[in-house]
Amino acid sequence: MAAETIDHGMLAELAEAGAVRAAHVVGQPGGWSLRVKYGAAERMLAAQRSRQVRIFRRMETLVSYLKDLGIERFDVDAADYEAEGGKSRPDRAEAMRRAHEAAAHDKWFRAQVEDAMSEADDPNTKWVSHEVVKQGMARQRAKLLARINGDDA
Known part of the structure; x- marks a missing residue:
């Protein structure tokens, strides 16, 4: 079963209202995800475009993200963290x-x-008529055909 998620906008509103009860940073192959508790619900943070669970490749990025939201205390579960394991x-x-x-x-x-x-x-631009261009191209074509046919004219 897919994890239920929360998007950035909703998380920002909850954090501003002081409704976030806990934030858990969870290690996994390739990075870190974020699980937040608010009210009786617990949700994973979703990536903006894919709506899949968002993976932060670097812990520093996740910490900055949380601090920008006003969430300065969180716990970390690094049991399943693998730096090189994730999706490239x-x-x-x-x-x-x-x-x-x-x-x-x-x-x-x-x-x-x-x-x-x-x-x-x-x-000051000098214009060449279509007829003059067509005549020049016909001459070039005739010369090329002569060369192809072995008639060095």
Whole structure:
């Protein structure tokens, strides 16, 4: 059975209201999770996007998170903690690399479009008609076909 969870927003509201009775940091392979008690309920903190139990890779990050919420006292159960055991996320590293590449390409592309628009608006730009371009391309094509066919013209 999946653990019942609580999200950050609800935990922040409970902490602000002073309704959090206890916070338990629980070690597990790959990091630390957080179990909070409030009223008669006990819930695990959920990750924002996945809604799965949130795993903090570093204890320092979790301590800062709790202190920011105003929770300064908590207990730690490190019995099942394993630093190297958790899920690695090479997929996230690859996704971030692709996102950075896409952002860089987008920046380059927008600069190219801006340059082209500036050139098009410049009154000194010399324009070539479509017919002249078509004739030039036809000449190039004829030369390439001649080379392919062995007719060194």
